Amino acid sequence: MSTPPIVSKFGGSSLADANQFRKVRDILLADANRRFVVPSAPGKRNDKDQKITDLLFLCHEHASRRLPFEEVFAIIHARFVGIATELGLPAGFIDGLTAELAKTKLEIARQGEAGRKADYAASRGEAINGRILAALLGWDYVDAAEVVFFGKDGRLDAGKTYATLAARVKNGPAVIPGFYGSDAEGQVRTFSRGGSDVSGSIVARAVSASVYENWTDVPGMLITNPKIVPGAFTIEVVTYQELRELSYSGATVLHEDAVFPVREAQIPVNIRSTNDPRHPGTLIVPREHPQAKIGYNITGIAGRKDFTVIQIEKAMMNAEVGFCRRVLSVLEENGVSFEHMPSGIDTLSLVIQDSQLAGGKLDAILDQLRHTIRPDTIEVRKNLALIATVGRGMSRIPGLAARLFGALADVGIHTRMIDQGSSQLNIIVGVDADRFEDAVRIIYNAFVSESGRMERLVA
Numbered sequence: 403m404s405t406p407p408i409v410s411k412f413g414g415s416s417l418a419d420a421n422q423f424r425k426v427r428d429i430l431l432a433d434a435n436r437r438f439v440v441p442s443a444p445g446k447r448n449d450k451d452q453k454i455t456d457l458l459f460l461c462h463e464h465a466s467r468r469l470p471f472e473e474v475f476a477i478i479h480a481r482f483v484g485i486a487t488e489l490g491l492p493a494g495f496i497d498g499l500t501a502e503l504a505k506t507k508l509e510i511a512r513q514g515e516a517g518r519k520a521d522y523a524a525s526r527g528e529a530i531n532g533r534i535l536a537a538l539l540g541w542d543y544v545d546a547a548e549v550v551f552f553g554k555d556g557r558l559d560a561g562k563t564y565a566t567l568a569a570r571v572k573n574g575p576a577v578i579p580g581f582y583g584s585d586a587e588g589q590v591r592t593f594s595r596g597g598s599d600v601s602g603s604i605v606a607r608a609v610s611a612s613v614y615e616n617w618t619d620v621p622g623m624l625i626t627n628p629k630i631v632p633g634a635f636t637i638e639v640v641t642y643q644e645l646r647e648l649s650y651s652g653a654t655v656l657h658e659d660a661v662f663p664v665r666e667a668q669i670p671v672n673i674r675s676t677n678d679p680r681h682p683g684t685l686i687v688p689r690e691h692p693q694a695k696i697g698y699n700i701t702g703i704a705g706r707k708d709f710t711v712i713q714i715e716k717a718m719m720n721a722e723v724g725f726c727r728r729v730l731s732v733l734e735e736n737g738v739s740f741e742h743m744p745s746g747i748d749t750l751s752l753v754i755q756d757s758q759l760a761g762g763k764l765d766a767i768l769d770q771l772r773h774t775i776r777p778d779t780i781e782v783r784k785n786l787a788l789i790a791t792v793g794r795g796m797s798r799i800p801g802l803a804a805r806l807f808g809a810l811a812d813v814g815i816h817t818r819m820i821d822q823g824s825s826q827l828n829i830i831v832g833v834d835a836d837r838f839e840d841a842v843r844i845i846y847n848a849f850v851s852e853s854g855r856m857e858r859l860v861a
């Protein structure tokens with residue numbers, strides 16, 4: 403039996419120009435197990451540049467209004483042909499590419515005018531980029547529309563997709579463009595933006611990969627937001643559960659839906675940088691994986707601003723049967739979800755994202771709460787920021803909570819809310835939004851010393 407393959411997905415910045423393509427080729431050829439590659443569409447080469455996918459959406463938009471889109475399409479054409487030419491691909495290939503681009507342009511116009519959705523147009527960035535990469539590598543090209551299927555409900559038809567993919571790509575090597583597949587009617591359909599991450603995960607699952615590599619422009623996930631803590635260290639190993647907590651609290655790494663296929667199959671994800679391929683990046687593993695034993699006192703710190711707290715006080719609320727249900731039914735009637743519900747004796751708080759309360763919903767909720775539960779007091783506190791300090795070591799190393807609260811107290815940052823989930827993977831604190839950045843820095847410094855040394859977890 404051959405060794406399990408590695409599936410490598412490359413993001414848009416990793417394939418933004420010919421030079422990046424060469425780096426991708428070198429990475430792929432450096433390990434014979436890298437037998438499946440899932441490319442994104444070319445991304446930005448610099449801050450002022452445009453993503454090909456955005457330009458394709460623009461073309462579709464014009465087409466659907468029956469407006470000319472020659473100029474925008476010319477930019478797309480020049481970008482692809484430029485990459486292929488600079489890579490020195492044979493003239494025959496460039497002719498084929500030019501013909502495909504011309505066909506694509508006609509089809510975008512046809513679909514736009516027919517009032518179709520933008521999926522076909524949007525998907526062409528990956529489809530065409532995949533052709534160029536396949537030509538550069540001399541690998542098989544597998545059109546994602548023939549192997550990734552969406553069901554009638556618009557969700558991935560996992561059974562059909564895995565079976566078809568595995569049978570079609572066999573041992574590889576193959577290029578399978580990211581971001582799209584086809585629906586029950588055979589029409590091209592895309593995932594939501596950033597969806598090549600999802601495609602890569604699906605391919606990894608279908609071929610039972612040993613690891614799903616997700617190559618981007620940063621060497622892994624950082625302990626916290628580098629805009630707040632410049633030079634924040636990279637997380638070496640994070641578990642799927644921790645990743646979920648960090649992403650929920652605002653860290654952005656992978657497309658949300660990308661985690662599920664690989665997680666179900668217990669396949670690790672390795673976030674790597676195309677620009678720094680020697681860096682081991684961040685490994686995301688199941689909790690039971692031997693690598694999960696490696697780690698530090700905390701894994702990461704993430705946070706978000708823009709929360710509102712509704713604080714309800716009522717003597718003896720604990721004795722009132724159905725109290726909580728009545729509170730929550732007010733939220734439900736207003737179509738509002740909540741994030742946390744810390745409670746004390748005679749007090750209950752609802753922590754809600756500001757966006758949920760837009761359009762006068764806050765006043766409506768307060769009125770209804772006063773009416774249905776007759777509280778002693780009800781107060782609203784706005785501008786709350788939530789910070790999650792996440793780590794699988796939390797339950798194993800005593801005194802971490804004390805260190806966190808001590809550090810905040812030392813600089814006079816008031817914690818307005820504390821929530822420790824029963825997973826014991828995190829401690830969430832609420833602070834005034836204007837102290838958010840300070841608080842993240844303080845927590846980081848409390849756990850990571852200047853030399854970057856943190857306490858190691860002991861296996």
Ligand code: ASP
Pocket residue numbers: 413414442443453455456527580581594595596597598599
């Ligand atoms: N090219 C698509 C986007 O820009 C998908 C991806 O890059 O993952 O959203």
